[in-house]
Amino acid sequence: MSFTVSEIASALKAEVFGAGDIAITGASEPASAGPDDLALAMDPKYAEGLSQGSARAAILWDGADWQALGLEAAIVAPRPRYAMSGLTALMDPGPEIAPGVHASAVIDPSAVIGGGAAIGPFVVVGAGVSVGSGARIASHVSIGEDSTIGEDALIHAGVRIGARVSIGDRFICQPGAVIGADGFSFVTPEKSRVEEARASLGVDTQTVNASWTRIHSIGTVKIGDDVEIGANATIDRGTIRATTIGSRTKLDNLVHLGHNVTVGEDTLLCGQVGIAGSTKIGNRVVLGGQVGVSDNIFVGDDVVAGGATKIMSKVPAGRVMLGYPAMKMEQYIEAGKNWRRLPRLMDDVKALKKAVLSDDKDD
C-alpha cells in the first residue's frame, strides 16, 4: 500500500506543502517514524519527536513551519482529530478474508449471499438468510435462520448472530459479539420479592420468592445502517417486539443491551455500558464507559453521561450527567466538594455547640 503525500492531502481535504510526490507506506508517531512513514505531529508538543524520528513528511498543526522542522513535505489539517479519520481509513488494510466462500463453510442452500462476498473458514449460515453484496465474513461466524444483513458488511471472527435478526448496510461487527441472545426475563406465579422491594424502595419486603419461570424471547433484533458493534458485546432479542439500534450508532466492547431496549441514531455507548430491559435511549446520546441504565426508563436525546454514571430514573433531553445515582454533572461535582468539606463542618458545629449550649454532653 503506497500513497503520495498529495494523494493523502487530497483525501483529507487538507493543504499540502513541499514535495507532494513522496511515497508514503505507513503512518507513525513522530519519534518512531521511518523515512517512508507519514509522521502524525498535529500538536506543537510533537516537534521534538520529529527531530528524533526520520520522517520526511508529516501532518502538522495549523501554523507550523514545516521547513524549520526539517521536513521535505507537510500536510496541514485544521481539525487534526478529524483528519485522522480520513488518514486511517486510507491506510487500514482490513482483515484478510479470501474472496469467495471458503470450502469449509456450511451455507444452507436456501441462503442468499450477495455478489463479491468473502466468507472465511468454518462459517455457518442458516436457512433463509440473506447477506448483501460485498460482505466480508471472517472465520467461525454463525448466522441464524432467516436473518438479513445489508450490503458491505464486515463481520469479524466468531460473531454470533441469532435467528430472524435484521441488520442494515455497512455493518461492522468486532469479534465475539452476540446479537440475538434470549432476553433475561423470568417471572414468579405470584408477585415477587423484587417487585415488592421496588414498590416500597426496600422498606417492606416480606415475600419469599418462588422459583422462576422463563419468559421466552420470541421477538428479534433490528439494527439500522452504518452501525458498529464491539468485541464480545451482547444484544438480546426482544420478548415480542424487536430490540432496536438506530442508524449510525456505535457500541463498544462488552456492551450489554437487554431485551426490548431501543437505542436511537448517532449514539455512542462506550466500553462495558449496560442497558437493562425495555429502556429507551435517544438520538445523539453518549454514555461513557461502564455506565449503567436501569430498566424501563427513558434517556432523552443528546444526553451525555460521564464514565460509570448509574442512571436510575428518567433523564430529560440534553442533560450532562455523572455519578451514582446519576445527577447533573455540575451538581455532582459540587456535591463531591461538599463531601470533602464535611470534616470542617463537623468541627464548626462542635465548636458552636460548645459556645451555645451549656451542657455539651452529646459529643
Added chain:
Amino acid sequence: MSFTVSEIASALKAEVFGAGDIAITGASEPASAGPDDLALAMDPKYAEGLSQGSARAAILWDGADWQALGLEAAIVAPRPRYAMSGLTALMDPGPEIAPGVHASAVIDPSAVIGGGAAIGPFVVVGAGVSVGSGARIASHVSIGEDSTIGEDALIHAGVRIGARVSIGDRFICQPGAVIGADGFSFVTPEKSRVEEARASLGVDTQTVNASWTRIHSIGTVKIGDDVEIGANATIDRGTIRATTIGSRTKLDNLVHLGHNVTVGEDTLLCGQVGIAGSTKIGNRVVLGGQVGVSDNIFVGDDVVAGGATKIMSKVPAGRVMLGYPAMKMEQYIEAGKNWRRLPRLMDDVKALKKAVLSDDKDD
C-alpha cells in the same frame, strides 16, 4: 406453527371468550398485530393500540370488555406477566439445529451422546464426555474432556465448556459463554502489597510487590438442574473444590463468577454482575445489573440488591441493598437526600457562626 385461541388459553390456564377456534400464528404488540396474531394487551393502556392494529384475538387485562374492543376472541389472564411465560414458551420455535450429529463435528469416540441429540457443525466434544438425551448443541460449541451434561440441554453457538465440568438437566446456555476457565489466582513469595493494603485499609502500605506466581485451578464447576447462563458470561473453575451454581438459578449476559464461588438455588444474577473469588451467594437472591460482590464474603438468602450495588462486606439474609458501598436501600435513599441538603446546612452553619462567634475569621 399455529394454535387456536382455545389451545393457547388452555396452555395458560386462562379463561377464553368468543371464537376460540381462530387460528393464531404469532404474538404481537396490539398496534402492529396482523389478523392472525394474538395481540398482547394486558393493560388498559393498550386499548388504543388494539384499534390501530388488526388483531382478531387478544390477551386482555382482567375486566376488559372484549366485544367493545372490537375483538372476535379474547383470553383473560389474572397475572399477565406470568401468562407471558406460557405464551412465549408455546410460540418459541427455538434455534434450528438439524437432528443427529453434523458431519463436520469432532466427537471423541469415548464420548457418550444421549438419544435424540442434535449437534451442529464444527462442534468439538472431548474424551469421556457424557451428554444426556435430547441435547441440542448449536454450531462451534466445545466441551472439554470428562464433562457431564444432563438431559434436554440447549447450548447455543460458540459456548466453551472446559474439562471435568458437571451440569444438570434442562441446561440453557446462551452464545459465547465460558464455563470452566482457569481462576484468577496469583501469589507472591512474601506478603503482597494488596494483602497489606487490605489489612490496614490503605493506611500502611509499604511493600513493593514481587512478580506473581500462578495458582492453577485444578478444581471444577458444578451446575444444578434448570440453570440458564447468559451470553459471553464467564464462570471460573475452583482451585481445589468446585465453583457451584444451584438448581434453577439464572445468570444474565456478561456475568462473571470467580473461582470457588458458590451460588445458591433460585437466584438471579442480572447483566454484568461480578462475584469475586470464594464468595458465597445464598438462595433466592436477586442481584441487579452491574452489581459487584467482593471476594470471600457471604450474601445471605433472599437478599435483593439494586443495580450497580457494590457489596464489600457480609450481607445478612433478607436485606434489600443499594449503593457503593452497599447499604440498606432505605438508608441509602435517605443518605442521598441528606447529601443534597448539604449546601443549605453549610449556609446555616455559616449564619450561626456569624451570630455566635465574635471573630468569624474561619470563613
Added chain:
Amino acid sequence: MSFTVSEIASALKAEVFGAGDIAITGASEPASAGPDDLALAMDPKYAEGLSQGSARAAILWDGADWQALGLEAAIVAPRPRYAMSGLTALMDPGPEIAPGVHASAVIDPSAVIGGGAAIGPFVVVGAGVSVGSGARIASHVSIGEDSTIGEDALIHAGVRIGARVSIGDRFICQPGAVIGADGFSFVTPEKSRVEEARASLGVDTQTVNASWTRIHSIGTVKIGDDVEIGANATIDRGTIRATTIGSRTKLDNLVHLGHNVTVGEDTLLCGQVGIAGSTKIGNRVVLGGQVGVSDNIFVGDDVVAGGATKIMSKVPAGRVMLGYPAMKMEQYIEAGKNWRRLPRLMDDVKALKKAVLSDDKDD
C-alpha cells in the same frame, strides 16, 4: 498422575514428615479427601475436616501435630498460599489437545509453527503468522495475518487474535478472549458535544452532535512474556501505535483495554476492569474487580485500587484508592463514616438554630 508425598514436598521446597512414600493422585479439601488425596489443611480451622475425611497425608499449618491429627504423612509449608502455586502446578493436567495439527485446522502455508505444537480442530492461522515451539492451541482459535506468538503458549478454545499482534513467551489465554479488535474511536467534523461537556464540566453544553466518523485502528497490540489474559476479555489495537501489556501482567475475565492503552509489568487487572483509551497503567499495579479508569490519564506504579473504584484523574505512584470518584482509601472510609453521621449533624444544627436565632422560620 501420581506423586509421592516426598516428591510433592520437594517441589514445594517444604518439610516432609512421616511416610513420604505414600502415592498421591489428587488434592482435596480435608473433609472430602479420599485416602489417595493430599488434604489441604493449611489453617487450624481445618483440623476438624481432617477427621471427617479419609486423607492419609496433608499439607498442614506451621506447628501442627500431624500425628495427633491421625495422619501417616504431612508436609508443612511456611507460606501456605504460596505453596498452593507449586502444588496446583504439579497437579494440573491442563487441557487435552492432541499433539500435532488437527486435520481440520486451516493453516496458511506461509505460517510458521514451532516444534512440538498441538493445534486443535477448526483452528485458523493466517498468512505470515509465527507461533513458537511448544504451543498448545485449542479448538476454534483464530490468529490473524502476520501475528507472532512466542514459545510455550497455551491458547484456550475460541480465542480471537487479530492481525499483526505480537505476543511474548509462555502466553496463557483463556477461552473467548479477543486481542486486537478495532478501537472505539469516532470523531465529528466540528467540536462535539462531548468535548464541550468535558471542557466545561457539564456547565456549558450547547452543541448538537453531527454523525460520527470512524477513526480506523491501524496500530497493533504488543504483549510481553508470561502474560495471562482472562476469558472473554477484549483488548483493542492502537490507532497508530500499539496497545501494550508488559511482561508478567495478568488480566482477568471480561477485562476491557481500549485503544493505545499501556499497561506496565507485574500488574493485575481483576474481573471486569475497564481501561479507556490512551491511558497508561504503571508497573506492579493491582486494580480490583469492576474498577474503571478514564481515558488519557496515568495511574502510577504500585497503585492499588479496591473493587469498583472509578479512577477519573491521575493517580500518583504508590496510592491505595477506593470509591467513585476514586479517593485515597483511608479518606474514602472516613468520608463514608461522615456521611452516616449526617443525620445527627443536621439535628444538631436544627437545635442550634432554635437556641440562637429568634425566628427559626427556615425549618
